[in-house]
Amino acid sequence: MSIYNHFRAEEAVLVDQALEWKEAAEQYHKMKLTDFLDPREQQILSVIIGSQSDAAVQFFGAFEQAERKRALIYPSYIQPEPQEFQxxxxxxxxxxxxxxxxxxxxxxxxxxxxxxxxxxxxxxxxxxxxxxxxxxxxxxxxxxxxxxxxxxxxxxxxxxxxxILHQQEEWLEKSGTVSSMRLDVLIAEIFNLSRQKVSPLIKNGLVKVNWKVVEQPSYECYAGDAFSVRGYGRGKLLSVDGKSKRDKWRILYGLRK
Incomplete structure (x- = not known):
């Protein structure tokens, strides 16, 4: 199975870059400092670099609970200092x-x-x-x-x-079941809205997945995705824990307090 099967089509560019950075660290002992990445991009880098290779990755964003961070990809024998994240x-x-x-x-x-x-x-x-x-x-x-x-x-x-200020962001964890991993289904469950109300929110560009506007209600979502709905707040799909006896997906999600 191709590694690209684990990611969305629009994430292929970052996957290609991550593979190049990993090879540069492993084969040529080079370090790569990225721009600030959102949490989904950080997750992709962590998966690509992995923990069982001669390359490693660390993230730093100044604040203790920073959401957006710069990544440093480097040969695993190196111990980066905070100033190297610039x-x-x-x-x-x-x-x-x-x-x-x-x-x-x-x-x-x-x-x-x-x-x-x-x-x-x-x-x-x-x-x-x-x-x-x-x-x-x-x-x-x-x-x-x-x-x-x-x-x-x-x-x-x-x-x-x-x-430096300490961020005070708290999340309320909840569990639930959904019939599918469609965006409209998940938004309805996470934000306690009806499907009829969710659809126009998505189509009018008021919903973001991983910090990007998504206007397709049928957009497929995965564990780790972050959502924001204008006027309703932010949520995260923390995990997908298999199917219930009624053939529904069991999910764990978080709501920002």
Whole structure:
């Protein structure tokens, strides 16, 4: 069986890259540092590199529970240091007495700089403090060009490791059964919605799977997939635990609190 059978067609490019990076580490003793990857991309790299080879992979995203991380693929005899991931943390300063800044506004301001998403990682907001992880190679560009978020003028300053904010993300685990692994079926179960309500949400581009918009209700999902539904929150398909006596799939999933 081809290794590609274990992944979706749109993931083939990353699979090809991962195989090349693995070979470079094993055969030519080279290291590869990636851009920031979402959890699904991290999972693909972990599967491809494996634990029984002469190559290894580690991930780092600055924050303790970072979602988006850079990957370092390297010969297994090496022990990478944190600085080799070239991740910098910046804090946004603004007049919090007069302005309120939301996560989506920070993300929109970063996107307006014309950089690809892989150059910055998580954005963490706690009360009036905002920090973001960025690739070292674009730190100065961001610092010089990101001067406003929404209507608020801002400035950026580096953050030392001991002053990095701790993310406080909690997930509520639940179990259930579904008739199939279709996207619409899973969204209905995870978010406690009717199939009739779920279908237009998907077709109108309000549902993301692994951080990408999916507009096909019949899209097939797998364990490890992450979902977000605008207006309803985020969920994860943690595991698929076989079929019940009634021929339904038993699943374990998480809902973000």
């Amino acid at each position: 991740v910098e943390t910046l804090e946004i300063s603004y007049a919090s007495k007069f302005h309120t800044i939301e996560h989506r506004q920070v993300l929109g301001a970063l996107m307006s700089l014309g950089m690809k998403r892989g150059k910055y990682g998580d954005i963490v907001l706690q009360q009036e403090r905002i920090q973001l992880a960025v690739a070292q190679e674009v730190k100065e560009y961001i610092r010089l060009n990101l001067q406003a978020v929404g209507k608020a003028a801002i400035s950026l300053s580096p953050v030392s490791s001991e002053n």
